[in-house]
Amino acid sequence: MGILLETEGVAFAYGSKMVLDDVSIQVEEGDFLGIIGPNGSGKTTLLKVLNGVIEPWKGRVFFRHKLIHSFPRKELARSMGVVAQEYAFSYPFTVREIVLMGRYAHMSRLGFESPHDMEVALHSMRSTDTERLADRKFNELSGGERQRVIIARALAQEPQIILFDEPTAFLDIRHQIEFFDFIWELNQNTGVTIVAVSHDINLAAQYCEEMVLLSKGRVFRMGRPDEVVTEDSIFQVYGKRVLLDLNPLTGRPRITLLSQNEAFRKHKHKHLPAEE
Amino acid sequence: MIAARPRNILVVSGALLLLSVLVTFIALASGAVTIRFQDLWQILLGSPELSVKRTIVLDIRLPRVLLAGCVGIGLAQCGVVFQTLLRNPLAEPFILGISSGSALGALTAIVLGFQFIGAVSLCAFVAALVTILLILGIAHGRGPVNTTSLLLSGVILNAFFYSIILFFISTTSEEKLHSLLFWLYGDLGRSRYYHVAAVAPIVVLGGVFLFSYAKHLNLLAAGEEAAHHLGLAVERTKIILFVTVSLITGFVVSVSGVIGFVGLIVPHLIRMVLGSDHRILLPAAGLFGASFLIAADAGARVLIAPTELPLGVITAFLGAPFFILILNRKGTGWGSS
Numbered sequence: 001m002g003i004l005l006e007t008e009g010v011a012f013a014y015g016s017k018m019v020l021d022d023v024s025i026q027v028e029e030g031d032f033l034g035i036i037g038p039n040g041s042g043k044t045t046l047l048k049v050l051n052g053v054i055e056p057w058k059g060r061v062f063f064r065h066k067l068i069h070s071f072p073r074k075e076l077a078r079s080m081g082v083v084a085q086e087y088a089f090s091y092p093f094t095v096r097e098i099v100l101m102g103r104y105a106h107m108s109r110l111g112f113e114s115p116h117d118m119e120v121a122l123h124s125m126r127s128t129d130t131e132r133l134a135d136r137k138f139n140e141l142s143g144g145e146r147q148r149v150i151i152a153r154a155l156a157q158e159p160q161i162i163l164f165d166e167p168t169a170f171l172d173i174r175h176q177i178e179f180f181d182f183i184w185e186l187n188q189n190t191g192v193t194i195v196a197v198s199h200d201i202n203l204a205a206q207y208c209e210e211m212v213l214l215s216k217g218r219v220f221r222m223g224r225p226d227e228v229v230t231e232d233s234i235f236q237v238y239g240k241r242v243l244l245d246l247n248p249l250t251g252r253p254r255i256t257l258l259s260q261n262e263a264f265r266k267h268k269h270k271h272l273p274a275e276e
Numbered sequence: 277m278i279a280a281r282p283r284n285i286l287v288v289s290g291a292l293l294l295l296s297v298l299v300t301f302i303a304l305a306s307g308a309v310t311i312r313f314q315d316l317w318q319i320l321l322g323s324p325e326l327s328v329k330r331t332i333v334l335d336i337r338l339p340r341v342l343l344a345g346c347v348g349i350g351l352a353q354c355g356v357v358f359q360t361l362l363r364n365p366l367a368e369p370f371i372l373g374i375s376s377g378s379a380l381g382a383l384t385a386i387v388l389g390f391q392f393i394g395a396v397s398l399c400a401f402v403a404a405l406v407t408i409l410l411i412l413g414i415a416h417g418r419g420p421v422n423t424t425s426l427l428l429s430g431v432i433l434n435a436f437f438y439s440i441i442l443f444f445i446s447t448t449s450e451e452k453l454h455s456l457l458f459w460l461y462g463d464l465g466r467s468r469y470y471h472v473a474a475v476a477p478i479v480v481l482g483g484v485f486l487f488s489y490a491k492h493l494n495l496l497a498a499g500e501e502a503a504h505h506l507g508l509a510v511e512r513t514k515i516i517l518f519v520t521v522s523l524i525t526g527f528v529v530s531v532s533g534v535i536g537f538v539g540l541i542v543p544h545l546i547r548m549v550l551g552s553d554h555r556i557l558l559p560a561a562g563l564f565g566a567s568f569l570i571a572a573d574a575g576a577r578v579l580i581a582p583t584e585l586p587l588g589v590i591t592a593f594l595g596a597p598f599f600i601l602i603l604n605r606k607g608t609g610w611g612s613s
Contacts, residue, residue: 051504051505053501053504053505072509073504073507073508073509073510074507074508074509075507076507077505077506077507078507080505081505082505084501084502084505087498087499087502088499089497089498089499089552090359090360090363090364090365090497091359091360091365091497091547091552092547092551092552093494093497093498093551093552093553094277094551096279097279097280097494097551097552097553098498101494101495101498101506102506104491104494104495104506104507104508105506105507107491109488109491110488112280112281112282112555135277153506154505157506157507
C-alpha cells in the first residue's frame, strides 16, 4: 500500500492570521484517518488544502505522488470525493439530480447521463439508503437524510478517497453511529480511503486506524489512536484534564470530560481521580 | 419536475416553440388595425394584394414581433444564468447596472439628437460594454470574483448612473422627454429589420453557448465549493459566464430599452414547473420568454390603441399577479430551510 495523499511542510494564513504551520502528514491507500483538534486549530483548513480547494502559502500537497494543483479539477474529482459540513442549494433540485451531479467528472461536456451513469447513481443511492428519496426535493429532507444524499453523490464519483468535514456535527447519536458504521464498512469492503475531520474524540478513536491531533495549526501528534489520545496530549492541546480509560469492547482509548468546579467535584464525584 | 433527458428537452422545447409561433400569429394580427387570419396568411405567403395591410404586417409588425421574441429569449436566459451565478433569486439581467449604463448611452444619443441610423442603439451598446468592463474591473480588482462584491458594485453603479439619468430628465425638453421615458421602460416601437439582424444571431448563438454550460451551471447551483469538489474549474467558468450574459444583456437592452421583470419571473416560472436542471431550464425559459414578450408587446400596442404603452408597464402589470398566484399555489420552498 503506497502513500495516496501527502502534505509537505504546508503553511496557510487567512490575512495575517496563521492557520496552518509546517504541517506534514501522509495518508496511505486504504487508511481510515481521523483529524482532531480544538476549534480554530486548522482542521477544516487542512481538509481544504488536502482537496486542493486552497493553495498553501508554503509547502506542497501531493496526490498519487503528483502535485495536487497539477491535476485538472475534473480529473481530481474522479478520484476524490468531499463531503463538507453543510449544503444549501439556491434552487430546488431532486435527490436523483443531485446524486447524478457526482457523475459530472465522468461525463463528456455535452453528453447526457449514460445508462452506466444511471446505474452508478442508483447503486450509490441504494448503499446509502436514499433510493426511496430519489424524487424528493433536497431542501425538504432532514439533516441525516441530506448528509446521506451528499455521501451518495460523493460515492457516485467512484472515488479512491473521500474527505469528510465534521460529518457528525449536526447529527443525533443514532445517526452519528450509523454514519461511522457506514464509512467503516465502506473502508473495509471497498478499500476507499477515508479522511474525517471530527470534533468527537471518542467516536474518532473507536473507528479510525490513524489519527492526527492538530494544535494551533501544527501537528501535535500523529499515529494510532492509543498514541494520539492520551491524558497528557489532551491536556496539552485542549488545556483540560480528562478521565481516560479503555473502551472494554474495542480496547480503544475513551475520554470522559471532567468538571472544573470544585464544589461540583466534592458533591458528585464518588471517588476523586488522581489529582494533578 | 421533468428529468433532463434528451427526449424530454426536445418535447418541452417543441411545445414551447409551437406556443411562440401561435403567439406570433396572434400578435401579427392584432394592433390598431385588426387583420383577419386569412388575410394574414395571404400576406405571409407573399400575395401582392392588400397593399396597406401588407405594409402594416411586413414592415411594421413583423420586425417588431421578431425583435420582441429575440429580446424575450435573451432576457429570460440571462436571468436564469444571473440567478444561478449570483445565487440570488432576486437577480435579473439588469442587476449589475448594465441597464442604467446603457440607458445613459441611449439618453446621451437622444438628448444630443444624434440622427444616424441606429444611433440610440449603438450608443446604448457602447455604454453597456463600458459598464460591464467597469463592473468586472471593480469586482475583480481584488482576487477571485466574489459574488457579493459584484452585486454591490452593480447596485452602486446603478445608483450613480441613475443620478445622471435623472439629471438629464430634469433638464431636457418636453418632446425628448417622451422618448427618454419610453426607453427607460422598454420600447420596441422603433424596431427595424436591422435590429433583428443584429440581435437574432447574438441571442441564438449565445443560447447555444449557454446550453453548452448547462451542466456547469447545475454544479454552481449546488454551491461553489461543492462545484469544485465535483470537478468544475469554478473561477474560469464563472468569468466566462458573467462575460457572456453581460454581453447578451448589453446587445438586447440596446435595441429594446429597459424591459424589466421578464428576466426575473420567467426563470422562476419555468423552475417551478419544470425543475432546476439547466439543460431543460435554459431552452424552456428562452422560448417561453419569447412568447411572453411577444404577447406583452402586442398588449402594449392594443390596450389603449391607437396610443401605445411602454412595454415594461405591461410586463410588470401582467407578470406580478400571475407570479404571486403561482408562488402561492405550489409549495416551492427553495433556498435552505
